[in-house]
Amino acid sequence: MSKPLIIAIDGPSGAGKSTLSKALATDLGYIHIDTGAMYRSVALLATRRQIPLDDAEILQLLCQQMQLEFRRDGGETKVFVNGEDVSSAIRSPEVSLLTSEVAACPTVREELVRMQQQMGEGGGVVLEGRDIGTVVFPQAEIKFFLSASVEERGRRRFEELQARGVQVDLRQTIEEVRVRDDADSSREHAPLRRAPDAIDIDSTALNIEQVEALMLEVVRERLAQG
Ligand code: DC
Secondary structure (H helix, E strand, C coil): CCCCCEEEEECCCCCCHHHHHHHHHHHHCCEEEEHHHHHHHHHHHHHHCCCCCCCHHHHHHHHHHCCEEEEEECCEEEEEECCEECCCHHHCHHHHHHHHHHHCCHHHHHHHHHHHHHHHCCCCEEEEECCHHHHHCCCCCEEEEEECCHHHHHHHHHHHHHHCCCCCCHHHHHHHHHHHHHHHHHCCCCCCCCCCCCEEEECCCCCHHHHHHHHHHHHHHHHHCC
């Protein structure tokens, strides 16, 4: 049997990382680790506890004490923090914006990267994020960098929020995606960057099935090499 792989999927928000990493993990029987959900969970806890988002020391303590777990529930993976299902709460537009701030904090990154490395070290995992192929697992056997135009990503986010009953405006959603892109790409610590050995996929004009097929082809080829 081939060795279980570490698969990294990086890229900006709305490029389809979540849907695709979930689909790929299901196809391969691998574990899916949504690292964005981890940064979102820290942002949610910090705002609830009124912790200033520039207090690196308290944020680090918060991460160290946080019990975070991904639990499979039917076909879905839910995020539990300190025993509470926060899967919906971490997806609100407010938490999305605050997460960029929290994700810029070096102590938060240090703690969460450590957790991610522990979760993934045995292989058989698909990790999605911004720095998986560059910082968390530079040795990952397969790295994808998934992108799409900002308008297309904003439109996808808009539809996703609407489907969940969240009232939003399309132009504002595109603008929020742009603001988050800027924050994630220009921050000092572990900015969104493509690993030099990543495989680029632009999903602007492709549907999920087409991208999934491309990814599976790469994975099968790699697995066949043993
Ligand atoms: O993928 P997402 O939209 O759920 O990510 C939420 C935020 O967390 C986004 O601002 C980028 C940040 N993030 C990060 O800095 N590093 C990661 N590995 C994953 C997410």
